[in-house]
Amino acid sequence: MLHQPRTLLASLLVLTSAALVAEPRGEATIPSLFERLQIHGFASQAALWTSTNRYYGDSPDGSLGFTEIGINSSLRFSPRLMLAAQILSRRAGDMSDGSPEIDFALADINLVANEGYRAGIQLGRIKNRLGLYNETRDVPFTHPGIFLPQVVYFDKVRNLVLSSDGILLHTDLYQPFGTLSASLATGKPVVDDNVEAAYLTGDFNGSIQSDANSWLAGLWFNSPAEGLKLGLSGAAVSLRYDPRPGGVLPLGPGTIDVLYWIASAQYNAERWSLTAEYMAEPMQWRDFGPVRPDRDATAEGYYAQGTYRLLPNWQLMLRYEEGFADRADRNGRKLEQQSFGAIPALTASSQILSLGLRWDISRQWMLRAEFQRHVGNFILSEIENPDFLGYGKHWDLFAVQAAFRF
Template sequence: MDRSRALLALLSLLLLSRGAAAELALPSGLQLHGFASQGAVHTSSNRFHGDSPETSLDFTEIGLNASWRLSPRLLLAGQVLSRRAGDMSDGWPKVDFALADINLFMQDSHRAGMRLGRLKNRLGLYNETRDVPFTHPGIFLPQVVYFDKVRNLVLATDGIQLHGELYQPFGTLSATLATGRPVVDENVEAALLRGQIPGAIEPRENSWLASLWFHSPAERIKVGLSGAAIALRQDWNLTRAHPRIDLTYWIASAQYNAERWSLSTEYMGLPFRGRDFQPVRPDLNQTSEGYYAQLTYRLRQPLELMLRYEEGFANRDDRDGRTLERQTQGLIPEHAGSSRILSLGLRWDVSRHWMLRTEYQRHIGSFILSEIENPNLLEHDKHWDLFAVQAAFRF
């Protein structure tokens, strides 16, 4: 079965599942949900989710998920996702998550549990639900924090997670601690190595992830700190030692929700350590960072306006990228080390099941671009514009 037929099969299954959920009495505790979206992306230059300078339609997401509460102590849940995103993802259906959630103990004031399987990582405000278009603040998440170009590395983990909640009159405190194998693909390899060194990247050991959150009553205020420590190695035989990469990806998050508007801001730090790449590349010891401020305003039912400004840097000690350009003898231009993005978007909830979106972005720099889609860094344009529209359906 080729990829087009697989995509069609998943879409057909989504529609059939919607009909089954509407017409048949499902077993007690079983829920079925699904979504599908199609986007069109046009850029003034540079490729983003396909051949966007010529207007790309290669931005499609189809998901089918189920959850089954077998008992008060055990929940099974999973999702199959087909995601086409230009050259970064070909749309082949994959298991997005599949887990067993076990309640270890539960009281009125607190609860603790354990999850096993392929787990969505609780990182920042949006990572757990980043596959569902209806949960996004815009068509695209803030790219300087939620990089699409290395999406799979931080999206999910195959392992185990402990989670707990403490319920108090002033709000809810929740925490998670997880460990497991990260998911590494060619997008991660291209982003971390920039095509300079041959060979594949693989996990060196289990990743460790943790989060701590506070939610006020009715979730008017959300504050959180979350992070992941990821250890990788490269299969490269020019030296006796395998090159090593150590990443610490962490996000500080804050959100305020009023009746008609929400204000969100996040800061991401990404210390990067590269060892034993000699003689091709010197050891690296630098920290990437990204941050944004975002306002969503509900004009009137069913319209919502989004305004966001974000900045991201490959090396916070080299924000203008001049050192990077000098060290690479001009092979990596200075503007490839940073991105400054101003976004304006409009959401229209046509009905309970349908949503339409449009978004405009003004970019300065090309840090957020995928190296898979834009392999020649010297051809990146520093100043570029993006315009996108999206239609989404759910049941």
């Protein structure tokens, strides 16, 4: 189903009208509508196999369940105003069925710009500026591999951190030593069944909704030519569970408070790049009743990654990552004891070693191959793998992907 919030579209129309009225007249040359309109798109298809555990579909038997198709457009009405939107169809095993959705739809207003600084505002469905890859995570050509580091960029709760319906303020300060950028945003997060299954560790007879607007902030430094990138970004989200009668394990109308933040560093040279990110996610569960007692936990994840351009069109990627459901219970024994064995310890952590190869056939076409060795199951989707006792702790993944863009 294609979601088009009325308030979002109404706000965009109001902003468009206001900016057009405010635009100064008498410009020497005004580009045509066709020249100001840009349309781009992409499509990708992956084939996956795992030695055990389901990953983007029935991967132990081979899966074609990872498909992304997107089309985006932007229209610059004036130097001060641009409208941009993207529609995305994403099939991701049991986590997403490919129904088209609005990935982003926003008005980007340039408030002030000169040689020293720039400031602007975005309004609508905005992409959250989290980490190095969240804003472009749907475009396969921008990935370091077929899959992003899952201990930081969780696909199983992807929609919660991907975008928000709200407002974003951003500014850039240009200095001889580099550019300092800051952003502050607030809005309503996108919540789906994957979020409920992940934060409640299963599917219960009820639904999770946002309890208040989320808040997001980021601070970044880019050296000249973006050789060095440093950043700190985060989001605060509050969720509310609305129970329905008749559940086998009834829960109370509880709340979940999440603070998700990422520290990022990347160095780019002519033929190679080094990247590292650290994620921490303090969480609080309250008022769910005896089935889910009040508790606090801090999830943690980090990775180190290197890419090397072997030839102009060939790139090699090597990455190691670790993630934990609770950094105070890294081996998961406490979780297993508290759940009386229903949730095994191996679900509490993941260690992943990835090796990938990319071939840019042309500017439009790309092929990738990737092998991953996994220990643990922290990154697995609870919707795709509801039988926790059937998990395999040591498992392998092999995937190939073809991608096209225009």
